[in-house]
Amino acid sequence: MALSILSILLGSSLVLQASGTPLPTSSRCCHLLNSEFRGGEKVLYPQTSEYGVLNTYFAPTSQQSPSCIFTPSDTSDISRAIKLFTRRSCKFAIRSGGHHYNAGWASINNGILLSLSNLNKVIYNPSSQSVFVGSGNRWRKVYNTVEPYGRTVVGAQNSDVGVGGFLVNGGISFLADQYGWAVDNVREFEIVVADGRVLKANKYENKDLFRALKGGSSNFGVVTGFTLDTVESKLATGAYVEFPASSYDTLINAAYQYCVKGEDPKSQVLFISWLTVKNGAISVKDALSLIYTDIMDVPNPPNALAPFMDKKIPSSLVQILGRNQTMGSHGHDLTQIQHPGIRTIRQTISIIPDAQLLKQFHRILIQTAEQYKYIEGFTTDLLFQPIGKKWIAAGNAKGGNSMGLTEPVIILWVQPHWASAKDDEVIAQFVTKVIMQFEKAAKDAGKLSKFEYLNYAGPKQGLMEGYGAESIRRLQSVKRNYDPKNIFGTLLPGGPKIPGLY
Incomplete structure (x- = not known):
């Protein structure tokens, strides 16, 4: 029995704590995250099948080796996690569908991969002809949800692409000449910003953030959901x-x-x-x-x-x-x-x-x-x-x-x-x-x-x-308002960053 217990300890972070040896930063952050969520199934470690599935990418060139993968169930989980990351200086990456080809943009070595895969609600509202889409979806589910109503969305040309990264980076659609970039058709963003607040951004509420998120990538927070306009579905x-x-x-x-x-x-x-x-x-x-x-x-x-x-x-x-x-x-x-x-x-x-x-x-x-x-x-x-x-x-x-x-x-x-x-x-x-x-x-x-x-x-x-001086000035201003400590520039190392800030 003693050997069995010792084996378990040697395979966990507990043996490092018990011996007084400090945990490596990424391992420490994973342990803290696991403790925050009381050892549930939301923090996945290497050598598990679930970790392997969520760490598979469209292009093998973009795959890295996170210390653990966090799988939040909702915005509340993400809010708690972002507060912990900020407090403990934990580095992380955000993954929606894993379709981007750059290593480090939706993947990370020696850090926490925040997988949005459980944020997969798609809810169509016939009265407003809009659809709420969780960031962890792929476009297949969105098309399949709205098209039976005679509507469609300005979404990805490949329906296997993830919703989140595609939208915050602009999004090219078959319908672009009629309706603009895919992100132009977002009616509202749901986002967890650097201090852990969950905000709505639309043309009435947090208007500056609403504009900035249309092509501003992941510089302002974790976008957890989008309310999208739908358009008539034509053959x-x-x-x-x-x-x-x-x-x-x-x-x-x-x-x-x-x-x-x-x-x-x-x-x-x-x-x-x-x-x-x-x-x-x-x-x-x-x-x-x-x-x-x-x-x-x-x-x-x-x-x-x-x-x-x-x-x-x-x-x-x-x-x-x-x-x-x-x-x-x-x-x-x-x-x-x-x-x-x-x-x-x-x-x-x-x-x-x-x-x-x-x-x-x-x-x-x-x-x-x-x-x-x-x-x-x-x-x-x-x-x-x-x-x-x-x-x-x-x-x-x-x-x-x-x-x-x-x-x-x-x-x-x-x-x-x-x-x-x-x-x-x-x-x-x-x-x-x-x-x-x-x-x-x-x-x-x-x-x-x-x-x-x-x-x-x-x-x-x-x-x-290449966004131009006026757009960059606007993005810099919004960044200072919603992420003054540059959490999404330093603790989120990958992806595009707003120039001229820090």
């Missing part, structure tokens, strides 16, 4: 189109025209270049994914999409995806295409639309990839998506946000994939090298935008600096 049709190399110049010219005209807010196009390696040689496939958020006559597509579907630009494949489906159905389909478990990272850049610059980026990517093609499992993608006048105007019509965009831009991102963790650092160098060349080319052309979309940003990019 949409998607398509995937591939083009031979001989069509590339014509394709990019048409893409540029689509970006600058922005004539049909019901259409959205994502332009893609896939680079793969076969028999030691790089092959390039140029394609686009498009969606029309209304009934579409495929043989006679809308004017905005006709250049990509009417065969005037020779294409090698036209595949119709999800003819006349709901937004939720398109989101569910995308989860079948974007598979979890693959090593991947991203970095982003935004430019003022320019066809020649886009072609130059294409050449830079191919030339740089030649140096890395022998990495096991190496492939890389270059994707770009326009943010047009209608998108920006739709957000402004809902009161504006923190992201500071006033003129159309094209968001681009480079996203490699590879097989082994031993190549993580080399691949990170590849992405940085490509983006640095993109930035130089864009500066030389006078087309570089400082805006960086947070959900596609790399861990060391400029991030919020």
Whole structure:
């Protein structure tokens, strides 16, 4: 019996306390948290199955090793935990769905992972045509809840994405040109701020915080829930189109025209270049994914999409995806295409639309990839998506946000994939090298935008600096009001931070 008890003690923090040896900071914080919640099942330790499930991420590259995982049941639990973290200087990370690719943004080494997975209520209110969504949800549940009522939400294109991180960082939706960023469609935030208070932020109450949270990331507290506007659920049709190399110049010219005209807010196009390696040689496939958020006559597509579907630009494949489906159905389909478990990272850049610059980026990517093609499992993608006048105007019509965009831009991102963790650092160098060349080319052309979309940003990019001076001043003011001790800048080490404060 004595040996059994000793074994238990050796496997716990109690033996360190009994011997007088101070606990490491993270272990001490986990022990204090466990004591705060009276040894219940809300604090999970390594080597348990529950810990393993909650510490699994869409991209293995973003996974780290928290000392423990805290699984609060409600805002009261989070309030108590934040007070403890503040009092005891405990470092932590916040995880909603675990879909961001940057290590340390929703994960942590030697700290506490605050998992919002139990904050999973989705409650539709037919009278206000709004829906309350707990931050721990994924978009699948939200779509499935509201669409039987003939409504939908301005949510993620992939329904497996977590709600919380997607929204506080902006959120790109298939409906963006009609309704703005996803976060523009938040009617109210429920948030636990640095001193443990649970606040509501909307256009009447805590108005400064309400605006700041629209793209302000996790700088002000733990957002525990969102009340979202819903919109009429219309059927949409998607398509995937591939083009031979001989069509590339014509394709990019048409893409540029689509970006600058922005004539049909019901259409959205994502332009893609896939680079793969076969028999030691790089092959390039140029394609686009498009969606029309209304009934579409495929043989006679809308004017905005006709250049990509009417065969005037020779294409090698036209595949119709999800003819006349709901937004939720398109989101569910995308989860079948974007598979979890693959090593991947991203970095982003935004430019003022320019066809020649886009072609130059294409050449830079191919030339740089030649140096890395022998990495096991190496492939890389270059994707770009326009943010047009209608998108920006739709957000402004809902009161504006923190992201500071006033003129159309094209968001681009480079996203490699590879097989082994031993190549993580080399691949990170590849992405940085490509983006640095993109930035130089864009500066030389006078087309570089400082805006960086947070959900596609790399861990060391400029991030919020591209929001503009006026927006940053506003964010700094709100930060001083709600987190004067910078708890969510120091104890929450990961994620974007407001520049120029501390």
